[in-house]
Amino acid sequence: MEITKFQEYPLPEKVGNGKESNVFRISNNHAAKTPIIPHEITLKNLEKEFEIAKILFDKGISVPKPEGIFFIKYDIHFLKSFIMEYIEGKNGFEISNEEYSYSARLWREELERARGLGFITYDSSHAGNFIWSPKKEKIYLIDFEMWEPMREIWK
Ligand SMILES: Nc1ncnc2c1ncn2[C@@H]1O[C@H](COP(=O)(O)OP(=O)(O)OP(=O)(O)O)[C@@H](O)[C@H]1O
Ligand SMILES: [Mg+2]
Numbered sequence: 001m002e003i004t005k006f007q008e009y010p011l012p013e014k015v016g017n018g019k020e021s022n023v024f025r026i027s028n029n030h031a032a033k034t035p036i037i038p039h040e041i042t043l044k045n046l047e048k049e050f051e052i053a054k055i056l057f058d059k060g061i062s063v064p065k066p067e068g069i070f071f072i073k074y075d076i077h078f079l080k081s082f083i084m085e086y087i088e089g090k091n092g093f094e095i096s097n098e099e100y101s102y103s104a105r106l107w108r109e110e111l112e113r114a115r116g117l118g119f120i121t122y123d124s125s126h127a128g129n130f131i132w133s134p135k136k137e138k139i140y141l142i143d144f145e146m147w148e149p150m151r152e153i154w155k
Helices: 040-058 097-116
Strands: 013-017 021-025 030-035 066-074 077-085 130-133 138-141
Touching: 030 040, 030 066, 040 066, 040 077, 097 130, 097 138
Parallel strands: none
Antiparallel strands: 013 021, 021 030, 030 077, 066 077, 130 138
């Protein structure tokens, strides 16, 4: 497995604090989602999230472009991480009411499209699980660890 291919910032900037993972900006264009405790379950979920992100991206759903699972260097440690496109913007909890009323509509539409492909979108009602990009005037769905695909999607 490749190591730190995407890492340009020697000290990645933390952009998200989750319960099980942290999200870091590791370069101008890339973010890394890194399990806080890299045990069997969290690493399996990371792989699952990458697989789902790939399907969504390939089917034209608005998600950060998935790049792969790589080891990223933090301080003296190398930690397995899901690397994706970094989105300049704010999550649904961080934006103003005006931005929310517009972006939440796009968010719902994108989720409907993902459900139409056969995904059960557990955990998606959490406003921290979409990013609003004012520059592109679009939203990006993130955080697919809890999603479940119906069997035929995997084929
Ligand atoms: N590709 C990205 N580009 C920019 N910011 C991101 C990206 N991915 C995640 N973030 C930021 O990190 C936050 C946490 O991401 P995510 O929801 O995937 O992690 P999580 O560990 O599942 O968090 P939680 O447990 O809070 O749901 C997001 O709300 C967002 O602010
Ligand atoms: Mg989340």
